[in-house]
Amino acid sequence: MYDYFIAPFIEFGFMQRALAGSLLLSLSSCPVGVFLMLRRMSLTGDAMAHAILPGAAAGFLLYGLEIVPMTIGGLIAGVVVAMGAGAVSRFTIQKEDASLAAFYLISLALGVLIVSLRGSSVDLMHVLFGTVLALNDEALKLIASIAGVTLLTLAVFWRALVAECLDPLFLRSVSRLGTPVHFVFLGLVVLNLVGGFQALGTLLSVGLMMLPAAAARFWTSRVEPMCLLALVIGFASCVAGLLLSYHASLPSGPAIILSAGVVYLASILLGPRGVLRSRVRHHRHRTA
Amino acid sequence: MQKLSRLAFALSVITLITPALPAAAEPLNVVASFSIIGDFAQNVGGDRIALTTLVGHNGDAHVYEPKPADAVVMAGADVVLVNGLHFEGFLQRLVEASATKAVVVELTKGVETLATAEEEVEHEGEATHEAEDGHDHGATDPHAFQSIANAKIYVKNIADAFCAADAAGCDAYEANAAAYTGKLEALEAEVKAAVAAIPADKRAVITSHDAFGYFQHAYGITFLAPEGVSTDAEASAADVAKLIEQVRHDKASAIFVENITNQRLIEQIASETGLKIGGTLYSDALSDANGPAPTYIDMMRNNIGAIKGAILGS
Numbered sequence: 001m002y003d004y005f006i007a008p009f010i011e012f013g014f015m016q017r018a019l020a021g022s023l024l025l026s027l028s029s030c031p032v033g034v035f036l037m038l039r040r041m042s043l044t045g046d047a048m049a050h051a052i053l054p055g056a057a058a059g060f061l062l063y064g065l066e067i068v069p070m071t072i073g074g075l076i077a078g079v080v081v082a083m084g085a086g087a088v089s090r091f092t093i094q095k096e097d098a099s100l101a102a103f104y105l106i107s108l109a110l111g112v113l114i115v116s117l118r119g120s121s122v123d124l125m126h127v128l129f130g131t132v133l134a135l136n137d138e139a140l141k142l143i144a145s146i147a148g149v150t151l152l153t154l155a156v157f158w159r160a161l162v163a164e165c166l167d168p169l170f171l172r173s174v175s176r177l178g179t180p181v182h183f184v185f186l187g188l189v190v191l192n193l194v195g196g197f198q199a200l201g202t203l204l205s206v207g208l209m210m211l212p213a214a215a216a217r218f219w220t221s222r223v224e225p226m227c228l229l230a231l232v233i234g235f236a237s238c239v240a241g242l243l244l245s246y247h248a249s250l251p252s253g254p255a256i257i258l259s260a261g262v263v264y265l266a267s268i269l270l271g272p273r274g275v276l277r278s279r280v281r282h283h284r285h286r287t288a
Numbered sequence: 289m290q291k292l293s294r295l296a297f298a299l300s301v302i303t304l305i306t307p308a309l310p311a312a313a314e315p316l317n318v319v320a321s322f323s324i325i326g327d328f329a330q331n332v333g334g335d336r337i338a339l340t341t342l343v344g345h346n347g348d349a350h351v352y353e354p355k356p357a358d359a360v361v362m363a364g365a366d367v368v369l370v371n372g373l374h375f376e377g378f379l380q381r382l383v384e385a386s387a388t389k390a391v392v393v394e395l396t397k398g399v400e401t402l403a404t405a406e407e408e409v410e411h412e413g414e415a416t417h418e419a420e421d422g423h424d425h426g427a428t429d430p431h432a433f434q435s436i437a438n439a440k441i442y443v444k445n446i447a448d449a450f451c452a453a454d455a456a457g458c459d460a461y462e463a464n465a466a467a468y469t470g471k472l473e474a475l476e477a478e479v480k481a482a483v484a485a486i487p488a489d490k491r492a493v494i495t496s497h498d499a500f501g502y503f504q505h506a507y508g509i510t511f512l513a514p515e516g517v518s519t520d521a522e523a524s525a526a527d528v529a530k531l532i533e534q535v536r537h538d539k540a541s542a543i544f545v546e547n548i549t550n551q552r553l554i555e556q557i558a559s560e561t562g563l564k565i566g567g568t569l570y571s572d573a574l575s576d577a578n579g580p581a582p583t584y585i586d587m588m589r590n591n592i593g594a595i596k597g598a599i600l601g602s
Contacts, residue, residue, distance in 0.1 A: 012529055013560045116355065133514075133528050134552035136559070242525060249526030 008246045017135040018242055021199060022256060024143045026208050026234030028150035029192045031227040033213035036189060038165040038223070041096055042214070044082075045206035048193045051081040051104040053111025056128050061114065067138075070128050071198045078190040081107050086186045090179055129201045132242075132252050139199040146195040150188055157181055162223050200253070207257035208234055215264040218271030233263050316454045317390075319365040321376045322349040323574040324433050325395060325442070327584045329369055331468040332446045336457045340365075345576045349375060354382045362386035367453050369446060372396040373430035393449040395442040399432045402501050431572065435502035436476040436588065440469050475585050482592045483507045490599050494531055494543040494563075496554045499571035509595060512540055514553055523553060535561040542566045542598035566598025 009015045036042060055077030059069035081103045088099035130139060154161070160181045163171040172178040196205025212233035216226045241256025248255075268274050315338040320326035326341035333339065340361045343349045349371075362368065363386040370376055372394030383392055432438040447465035451458040483491070492510040500511040512531055514523040534540045535557075543563045545551045558565050569591050570581040581587035 008525070008529070012532060014528055014532075014556055015525060017556075018525070130552055131522060133523055133525060134556040136552065136556060245525035246529060247526070249524045251522035251524045253522060255524075 004247070005243065008243065014133055014135075015242065015246065017140060018132045018252065019238065021135040021140055021143055022132055022204070022208070022238040022242070023235055024140075024147045025192075025196055025200060025205065026212070026231060026238055028143075028147035029196060029205065029209040030212045030230040030234040031154055032150060032188055032192050033209035034216065034223065034227050034230050035161060035165050035185060037210065037213045037217065039096075041100070041189075042210055043097070044100060044189060045193055045209055047100055047104040048078055048081070048190065049197065049202040049206065050108040050111075052078045052107075052194055052197070054107055054114055055111075057111050057114040061117075067128065067198065071142075071194065074128065074197070075190065075194045077107055077111075078194050079187065082186040082190050083183060086183055090182065129197050130199045132200045132204055132256070135199060142195055143199050146191055150192060153184060153188055157184060161185060165223075203257055204253045207253075207260060208237070211257065211260035211264050212237065215260070215267040215271075218267040218274045221273070233260065237263060316450065316457070317364055317366045318450075319362055319368045319390070321368075321370045321379055322347070322572070324572075324584055324587070325369050325371060327574060328395075328439070328442055328446055328468075332443060332461055332465045333450060334460065334464050336454065336460060337450070343376075343573070345574050345579070345582070347573050349572060350377065352376070352378050354378050358382060359386040362388045362390070364388075365390040367449050368392045369449065370394055371430060371433070373401065373428050373432070375430035391449065391453065393445060395445045396430070396432050396438075397445055398441050399438045401432065402429045402505055429498075429501040431499045432502050433584070434500055434571070435506035436472050436479065437506060438502060439584065440472050443469055443472070471585060475588055479507055479588060479592045482596045483509060486596060486599050490541050492534070492540040493566070493595055493599065494535070494540050494554070494557065495569055495571075496544075496546050496551065499546070500569075503591075510540075514557070528553070528557065531557055532561055535563060542595065544569045544594065544598070546571045564598075566601075567594040569594060 009019055036044060052074035055073030055075065056070040057073070058077075059066070059071070059073030063069040081100070085096060085100040085103045088094055088103075089096040092099075160171065160175070160177045164178055164181050164185070168178060168182075171181075192209065193205055196208070199205075212230040213226070215233050216229040219229055220226050237256055237260035240259040242252060244250055244259065245252040245255040269276055271277065315336060316333065318329055318333060318337045318339050320329045320339060320341045322343040323341055323345050326339060329337065330339055342354070342358050342361075343352045359382060362382060365388055368383065368388065368390045370379055370392060373396050433442060443465050447461045450461045454461075486509075491508060492512060494512045494514075496513060498511065498513040500509075503509065504511050512534060514527045514531055531540070535543075541563075543554060543558050543561075544566050545554050546569050554565065557563075568580075570587045574583065574587055575581040580590045
């Protein structure tokens with residue numbers, strides 16, 4: 001028991017770091033994922049992984065293969081794309097999915113152009129995107145500060161965010177906060193994703209953001225329990241995935257995300273709002 | 289005979305470029321897929337060839353995206369030199385798209401190939417490539433040039449290809465190849481002497497991607513790597529733990545980064561085990577002219593020097 005669950009984390013420093021990093025990332029990105037899902041923006045993460053390319057490439061052009069300028073560049077590009085898409089969806093009739101697709105494609109094309117100008121054939125994204133097994137002190141500090149900022153912002157804007165996600169027209173009718181809150185939220189999304197890419201890679205940061213949230217949706221319809229449940233699922237997937245990666249010698253990122261995927265599939269089947277239980281209730285209702 | 293092939297060459301030039309210049313006055317247009325092959329070709333061809341190298345110094349041929357300019361060069365080429373064994377994932381489609389009439393020469397022809405390290409016990413975790421991995425090498429390790437004996441075969445294949453394309457220069461190519469092979473033999477002796485100076489139980493080092501299978505096979509230094517053969521694979525916690533165990537039990541005594549891969553994993557292993565990073569090894573690409581490995585001979589000399597220095601210094 002001890003050998004199986006505890007010893008890997010005691011014996012190896014990199015396992016402790018991997019655990020700390022992935023838990024911290026879950027702490028901040030699982031609640032953000034719940035709001036993203038409620039706003040029907042679940043695919044934002046994947047779009048963002050491409051959208052940051054021009055920023056990373058500009059950082060590379062100016063400073064060479066240095067992680068910090070490339071991350072800051074990526075952050076700027078991500079914010080521009082998210083804010084641009086948000087503004088278009090706020091002030092025109094176009095919905096967020098279409099405007100985000102348009103902005104991220106423009107951004108991606110620009111990025112490919114910049115990379116080709118330099119003519120290097122080193123895969124920039126391969127260098128920029130980290131892996132959970134190779135967290136150094138800076139990456140850990142980065143994730144910790146992102147988690148701090150995210151939790152603080154969520155606490156301050158909680159009520160406005162919930163209203164904005166569930167009934168944006170209501171929020172607009174009672175308060176002027178609607179639009180600013182939306183942009184604050186988009187900022188949080190970009191911060192979590194780009195920080196996550198740099199520290200842990202795309203698969204892990206997008207996966208930890210969306211899968212626990214999507215799984216929690218099958219168990220409850222209220223926002224607070226949904227966020228807490230997403231957090232618990234995220235934590236459990238991190239621990240299970242890392243242990244699986246250690247004992248079965250599987251690559252770590254996919255192992256963590258597949259653990260969350262198993263929880264998601266189980267939730268579809270077994271959750272109160274999932275396939276089986278909602279069928280049963282529906283049936284009873286008809287016969288009553 | 290010589291006249292006939294010269295005529296054939298002249299005709300092929302006419303079809304590709306414009307009117308009839310005497311064939312010998314035109315340099316042979318040679319395209320090399322990456323920097324190490326480019327260096328071999330330059331040594332064999334000398335000033336009789338016009339050489340273009342597609343993936344330049346410090347570039348990763350595993351993930352290279354060809355540009356239109358590459359297709360233009362390819363279309364005008366007389367000889368295309370590639371490593372083969374699926375090393376250049378991008379190449380086959382580029383050759384087809386450019387509709388080149390050049391002969392594509394696989395330089396690994398005649399090399400005794402090795403299976404990838406996946407089959408060895410200590411690397412068992414590396415078979416797990418990601419699903420979207422388009423650069424999987426399959427079962428054969430393509431990095432044959434890491435053994436100098438194989439490099440001599442590459443050089444011979446290049447000389448043969450040049451002779452077939454430009455018979456007038458054949459004597460010059462043969463002479464260049466012989467001279468260069470002599471240098472390679474001296475280099476091989478040098479590498480073997482350096483390895484002999486390292487105690488047998490210390491001959492194991494850690495690198496970031498498994499590109500040194502042929503070096504290991506030829507010279508008896510064991511390379512342990514947390515990633516697979518291609519730069520795209522992802523490591524598992526078990527691999528990393530195993531490497532750290534090996535260092536703790538004094539089985540591996542030095543750790544290196546490579547010029548084309550992500551260094552973070554190696555840095556993490558180094559800081560956990562207390563090993564100092566011994567320097568940069570050049571595996572799939574040469575450095576630029578100011579770096580420590582602008583040519584193949586410099587590269588091998590740099591690598592063995594770094595390995596020896598780091599092991600004996602530890």
